[in-house]
Amino acid sequence: MAKKKGSMKGMSVSSGDKRSVKAGAGMTAKGVKKYRKQNPGSKLKTAVTEKNPTGKRASRRKSFCARSQGWDGPRGKAARKRWNCS
Numbered sequence: 001m002a003k004k005k006g007s008m009k010g011m012s013v014s015s016g017d018k019r020s021v022k023a024g025a026g027m028t029a030k031g032v033k034k035y036r037k038q039n040p041g042s043k044l045k046t047a048v049t050e051k052n053p054t055g056k057r058a059s060r061r062k063s064f065c066a067r068s069q070g071w072d073g074p075r076g077k078a079a080r081k082r083w084n085c086s
Contacts, residue, residue, distance in 0.1 A: 011035065025078035047083050061085075 011017040017031030026047050027035070036042045048061040065085035068076060 007038075008035070010038075019078075019082075021074045021078045024082035025075045026082055047079070049082060049084065051084060 013020050019026050048057045
């Protein structure tokens with residue numbers, strides 16, 4: 001069976017690819033690098049964590065916060081907190 005594009009298979013907290021819920025959830029730089037290697041052409045980036053980003057980073061953060069409003073699981077809540085979504 002071919003691996004589905006965009007698959008997170010093999011990504012885990014213990015391997016250092018993802019952050020734990022306690023550490024703010026989301027992916028680490030190492031995880032993003034691994035994901036992009038597995039999925040050529042991917043534009044995945046790490047979280048925008050600064051308080052007042054400008055330009056494209058501000059747009060990415062605003063977009064993430066808007067589309068993740070419905071996330072009510074522990075990982076989703078932790079990721080939204082890390083991105084400074086109100």
